[in-house]
Amino acid sequence: MARFTIPAERFPHALVPIRTRAGLVEFSGHVFETDDEDLAAALREVPAVFGITEDDPPEPSRDGEAERPSTRAPKAEWVAYAEKAHDTPASEAEAMTKAELIEKFGG
Structure with a gap:
C-alpha cells in the first residue's frame, strides 16, 4: 500500500482533489492511500510544487x-x-x- 500526504499549510481544506494522468485523486485529511500501483506512480509524477510526499516509498x-x-x-x-x-x-x-x-x- 502506498500512502501519500499533501501539506495542510498549502491546502487547508480537508478534501483536496488532485488531477493525475490516471484520474482524479481526492486527499482526505491530507492523506491518500492506494494499492493501485499505476495510481501511485501517477501521484509520484505530480509536479513538486504541490508538495505531495510519499511515506516509505518502495525501494x-x-x-x-x-x-x-x-x-x-x-x-x-x-x-x-x-x-x-x-x-x-x-x-x-x-x-x-x-x-x-x-x-x-x-x-
Missing part, C-alpha cells in the same frame, strides 16, 4: 535482491525479507518482533 529492487518491505507491511513479509535478503534463519527471524526486524534490516 527499487536490484536484480537478485529482495525488495525491502514497507514499515506498514505485515511481520511475515519482514520475516521473509530477513530470510531471503540477509540469510537469517527462519527460527531467528520468527523470534524477533516486527519492530526488531525493521530496526535490524530496515536500513
